[in-house]
Amino acid sequence: MPGTPLHQILADHADAVRTAWLSAVADELRGRTSRGELEREQSDIFDALVDGLAQGATSLDHPAFDQLRGTLSDVSSARARLGFTPRETAVAVFALKEGLYVLDAQVRDDVSPLLRLVDALGLFTFESFAAARESIIAEQAEQLLELSTPVVKLWDGIVAVPLVGTLDSARTQVVMEKLLNTLVETGSDHAIIDITGVPAVDTQVAQHLLKTVVAARLMGAECTISGIRPQIAQTIVALGIEFGDISTRASLADALVDALRSRASTRNEVLA
Structure with missing residues (x-):
């Protein structure tokens, strides 16, 4: 039953x-x-x-x-x-x-x-x-990745991305998106990518930096990579990494001075 x-x-x-x-x-x-x-x-x-x-x-x-x-x-x-x-x-x-x-x-x-x-x-x-x-x-x-990757406006027409920590594919994508959006929002034509806080630069990191620079250039912005310390410079040379025509500077301050000079020069040429 x-x-x-x-x-x-x-x-x-x-x-x-x-x-x-x-x-x-x-x-x-x-x-x-x-x-x-x-x-x-x-x-x-x-x-x-x-x-x-x-x-x-x-x-x-x-x-x-x-x-x-x-x-x-x-x-x-x-x-x-x-x-x-x-x-x-x-x-x-x-x-x-x-x-x-x-x-x-x-x-x-x-x-x-x-x-x-x-x-x-x-x-x-x-x-x-x-x-x-x-x-x-x-x-x-x-x-946290977005918070650790700020894009700041340093001057009229000049923005900077101070990078701290490892730069991998996921973070590169975040950097690229935030930088491009900021360039559009602020109408900036100069971008400084500061790698002072990046502990080491290898071939992969260099490729990520180059991709970010190319993306910014497609938006009409000139880029400078700052924070090239002596150890970083030696590593880049040893690895045979080529940055091509990308401007590099030892410090963020030097990169800002260059960007200001470039803007002043461009403005004078327009006035002339």
Whole structure:
């Protein structure tokens, strides 16, 4: 004789299961979130679980559990952004077992499939949390990259990009975009790329610098690379790196003087 369907078992004993579940989660989180918020999350997860089971779903990848997976992903992402730990996030699902243990003592039917399903839900929650946290870290890294790459206006028509740290492909793209946007916004025709804060220049770094200069020139701006220290100059010579007709200077001050002279010379030629 077939047993009671799992969704019916959960529905019939919903109050007992959810009470034990909520108590376990609240004890673990210890005020990290309000009881009302926990009840809302719990209700969404529980209802989606019962609905999926009612449609014949037995594994988490079943289409009937689409809403459940979406709910778990939303909860995981929210917890990641609020700074919860993986344990604090996963307990929102794994604590459901406390309710199922109560259920197991009250019914004759086998609820072990539900326990296995909760394990799958917990693993999915943990994976969703990890993916969300990686996304957050990537966003923060991008924001820090933008903050660490300012483009400043030194004079009318002259902007500078003081670089500090390693110059890789990702950062080159940020530098290029910010420089080009600033050239357009300010109407500048001179750009100084200062590498005083770049610890070392190798062939790859040089290529990144050249790409940035070419991009600026396409916008009609002349570029100067400043911050060529003795050690950097020796390295560039040893590696056989050629900057071609790109102007280089030892310091940002020297580059600014050159840019001002160039602008004055251009202005005099126009007046003449």
